[in-house]
Amino acid sequence: MTGQVITHRHDDYLRDLLQRAGLRATRQRLGLAELIFGRGERHLTAEELYGEAIQAGMRLSQTTVYNTLHQFTEAGLLREILADPRRIYFDTNVDPHHHFLDEDTGEMEDIPMDSVSVMGLPTPPAGKMIEGVDVIVRVRRPDTH
Numbered sequence: 516m517t518g519q520v521i522t523h524r525h526d527d528y529l530r531d532l533l534q535r536a537g538l539r540a541t542r543q544r545l546g547l548a549e550l551i552f553g554r555g556e557r558h559l560t561a562e563e564l565y566g567e568a569i570q571a572g573m574r575l576s577q578t579t580v581y582n583t584l585h586q587f588t589e590a591g592l593l594r595e596i597l598a599d600p601r602r603i604y605f606d607t608n609v610d611p612h613h614h615f616l617d618e619d620t621g622e623m624e625d626i627p628m629d630s631v632s633v634m635g636l637p638t639p640p641a642g643k644m645i646e647g648v649d650v651i652v653r654v655r656r657p658d659t660h
């Protein structure tokens with residue numbers, strides 16, 4: 516069971532990660548954290564994570580998955596990306612960066628911050644300053660016919 520091996524290797528690390536973020540390391544949070552953070556950098560939706568959790572044999576509701584993702588986001592462990600009104604991605608890379616979004620597959624890929632320069636930004640409304648610009652470059656395969 517490769518899954519078991521990974522669990523044990525990551526367990527202390529994940530427990531630590533949650534505790535440093537101010538979250539109690541419950542079994543459910545640890546289980547979800549393993550799925551989220553145990554596989555390298557990821558962009559995943561709540562639906563995907565729920566599917567993975569069920570597959571991994573966890574017994575939990577979709578609401579628990581949503582709540583946990585939002586707790587992780589608020590604690591700074593994840594970054595929320597609103598790709599379109601129907602899809603929210605949770606990104607394990609919380610450093611500022613941009614994204615390619617494959618419109619056909621829904622797959623997201625990082626673009627380093629310094630590979631994009633945004634020019635000609637409008638003057639922000641009175642009394643406000645620009646905090647950041649997140650670029651989503653939408654891609655698809657060219658039509659082959």
Ligand SMILES: [Zn+2]
Pocket residue numbers: 558606608612613614624625
């Ligand atoms: Zn990303």
